[in-house]
Structure formats: structure tokens, C-alpha cells
Amino acid sequence: MSERLLLEKVDYERNEVTVYGETYPLEHTCFATIDRNNPTALLDEEEEVINKLLLSVQHSEKLARHMKFLMKKGSLYLRYNGNLLIHGCMPINEDGQMEQMEIDGQVYKGRALLDQFETYLRYAFAHRDQTDDLATDMVWYLWTGEYSSLFGKRAMTTFERYFIKDKAAHKEPKNPYYYLRENEEVCRTILAEFDLDPEQGHIINGHTPVKEINGENPIKANGKLIVIDGGFSKAYQSTTGIAGYTLLYNSFGMQLVAHQQFNSKEDVIQNGADVLSVKRVVDKELERKKVRETNIGQELKDEISMLKKLMEYRYMD
Incomplete structure (x- = not known):
């Protein structure tokens, strides 16, 4: 991710920055406290602010509880x-093939x-005292890395949007997955990659x-x-036109x-407005799925197998 070390790519004399081979003039800059020979170094006052923020995050009981829940x-x-x-x-790449990434050789x-x-x-979560290691680097990479399955873009252009007027520099190209997922063969390939039956399986995104x-x-x-993000958050409802999927x-x-948007209780009472939901049939089973064909069914079969082995051991001659 060295291409994102943008403070090192700034020409402070000309007030320009070079990003991916293109040079752009900068505006609204606030670089007075930056050491040009060591751009990532912090002033004592800046480091104090960062340390206070870090302390707040590290000692947040609610955040710790949420993180433990996520990890569990x-x-x-x-x-x-x-x-x-x-x-x-x-x-994936433009050809629908899995992207390759080298990690530790x-x-x-x-x-x-x-x-x-x-x-x-x-x-990284289990060894929070270790901060200068590959695992910690990978946490940051998952946030903004090109091949991160969570980020899904080629770059996060926050710096460019702040300081570069040219909107061409603001673009955050998405991974080809987001247009190739319309292709049935690509989806079948992904299902097979995870040892799932392409005939019966679905990707739920x-x-x-x-x-x-x-x-x-x-x-x-x-x-x-099936994409199940329909804008449950109110902030997205003007973009999606609905209030989420189930x-x-x-x-x-x-x-x-x-689900349609819910405006207010007053609107429901005064105008008789109702919250409507529209159902779509995604897939109808030709034969009803049995419990033994589910994840829970497999767990039950594993438990039965273990009990049988215990019985054989207990009552063996």
C-alpha cells in the first residue's frame, strides 16, 4: 500500500502531489506542521491528541463488548x-478469476x-499488545486494501477529495466483482470455490x-x-427508495x-398510511429441504456419530 503514502509524494514547494503517475495542484492545504523530511512524524501536541483518542478506544467498555460479540x-x-x-x-479480476495476493511469501x-x-x-484481536506485526498491518489492510473483501475498492481517496479539485482524482473504482456478479457463471465459480453446489447454492450479499x-x-x-442491503438505515433510504430487505x-x-419506509406514527394514525412489504420469490424448492440437509442437521449427525462411538467404547468386550 506504499502508493497511499501521499504525504511523501507532495511537492511542498510547488504545492502539488503525484498520485498514480498523475500530478495535481493542491488546494485548502494545512501542512504547516508537517516535517518535509519526515512527513509521518507527529508534533508532541499531535501525539498527545492521538494518545488520548487511543486511550478512549482501548478502554471503551461498549466497544469492547461489541468487538467480542463480533469475534465470537x-x-x-x-x-x-x-x-x-x-x-x-x-x-476477482476483470476476467472473473480470483485475485491473488502474496502474504508473508x-x-x-x-x-x-x-x-x-x-x-x-x-x-491481532487476541494479541492486542502486539502492534508492530503483520497481523496488525492486515487489520489496517482490510479497511482500505485493494484486495480486501470488506473494502471492495481499489483505493480510498479521502486525501484527494480534501485537497484536489479535479474530481477525476476522487474516483474509487470498485472491484470487478460488483458488475461481474450479474453473471451467473461467475457466481457459480465463486460457489464452487467455497465447495458449495452451484446448482443449489446462492450467494447472499x-x-x-x-x-x-x-x-x-x-x-x-x-x-x-441476492443482495440484501436495501437501505435499512434511514440515511440510505433516499438512495434506495425502500427501507431495507428481509x-x-x-x-x-x-x-x-x-420494506417500505416508515415515516411516523402520526402519519399512520392521521392518514391511515400503512407499512407495506413486497415479497419476491427467489427460489422455490422442487423438493422440500430436510433437516438433515442443513447445517444444524449436520451438527446433529456429528453428535449421533460421537454418541455411537462412545457407546461402542463403553460396551466393548
Whole structure:
């Protein structure tokens, strides 16, 4: 990520910066406290502010509780009942092939890459006293890295939006996944990468709000991918035109429910307005799925197998 060390790429005499080979004039700069020979060095006063912020974060009881919950219950992806749940994206290139990334001398891609990300993430959480190591670096990389499945863009151009007038420098190109996920074959390839049946499985995706207001369909790739981010947060509802999705899944199949915006209790009482939900059938099972075909069913079968082994051991001659 050395290309994002932008303070080192600033020409302080000409008030210009070179980003990805292009040179742009800077405006609204506030670089008076920057040491040109060591741009990342902090003044004593700046370091004091950072340390206070760090102390607040490290000793926040609520944040610690939330993080423990995420680490206990969460994962970068989840294989569940033959489906793949993934928040951001699957890093792929323009040809639909898995992006490769070298980590500590080894090259990873696809599912193996996400497994590596999660391994480092969990290690960093378990060893919070270690801050100058690869695991900590990987936490930062997952925030803004080009091949991060959580970020899903080529760069975070916050610096450019602050200091460069040319809007061409503000662009944050998305990973090709976000347009190739419309392709059924690409989705089938991703499902196979995670050892899931492309015929029966689906990718259930979040992160990018679906603009239903513009006619965008949350069911993509001939039903192989469902985007369930419909703008549940009120801040996104003007963008999506709805108030979020709920995915219903049972032995009969899948349904996606789109919720309309709820304005106020007064509007409901005075005008008789109702909160409407629209259901879409995503997939209808030709044969109802049995419990034994689910994740819980597999856990039950594993427990039965273990009990049988214990019985054999207990009553063996």
C-alpha cells in the first residue's frame, strides 16, 4: 500500500502531489506542521491528541463488548445450508478469476485468501499488545486494501477529495466483482470455490445498497445472487427508495421481502398510511429441504456419530 503514502509524494514547494503517475495542484492545504523530511512524524501536541483518542478506544467498555460479540459470532464469510453469505465482495479480476495476493511469501486467492485474512484478524484481536506485526498491518489492510473483501475498492481517496479539485482524482473504482456478479457463471465459480453446489447454492450479499428507486433488481445472476442491503438505515433510504430487505428462508425455498419506509406514527394514525412489504420469490424448492440437509442437521449427525462411538467404547468386550 506504499502508493497511499501521499504525504511523501507532495511537492511542498510547488504545492502539488503525484498520485498514480498523475500530478495535481493542491488546494485548502494545512501542512504547516508537517516535517518535509519526515512527513509521518507527529508534533508532541499531535501525539498527545492521538494518545488520548487511543486511550478512549482501548478502554471503551461498549466497544469492547461489541468487538467480542463480533469475534465470537462473526466471520468474513459463512457457508450455511448450501449458501454463501458474504458481506462485501469476493476479490476477482476483470476476467472473473480470483485475485491473488502474496502474504508473508505465500500467494493466496479465493477462499484461501479470506481464510488468511480472518486468521490474521483473530490473531491481532487476541494479541492486542502486539502492534508492530503483520497481523496488525492486515487489520489496517482490510479497511482500505485493494484486495480486501470488506473494502471492495481499489483505493480510498479521502486525501484527494480534501485537497484536489479535479474530481477525476476522487474516483474509487470498485472491484470487478460488483458488475461481474450479474453473471451467473461467475457466481457459480465463486460457489464452487467455497465447495458449495452451484446448482443449489446462492450467494447472499450485503454492503452495497440496492437502488430500487432506479429499478435495480436485488436478485441477480438468474437467482444465484441476492443482495440484501436495501437501505435499512434511514440515511440510505433516499438512495434506495425502500427501507431495507428481509430474506426469508425455509424448507419451501427463499423469499426476499422489501420494506417500505416508515415515516411516523402520526402519519399512520392521521392518514391511515400503512407499512407495506413486497415479497419476491427467489427460489422455490422442487423438493422440500430436510433437516438433515442443513447445517444444524449436520451438527446433529456429528453428535449421533460421537454418541455411537462412545457407546461402542463403553460396551466393548
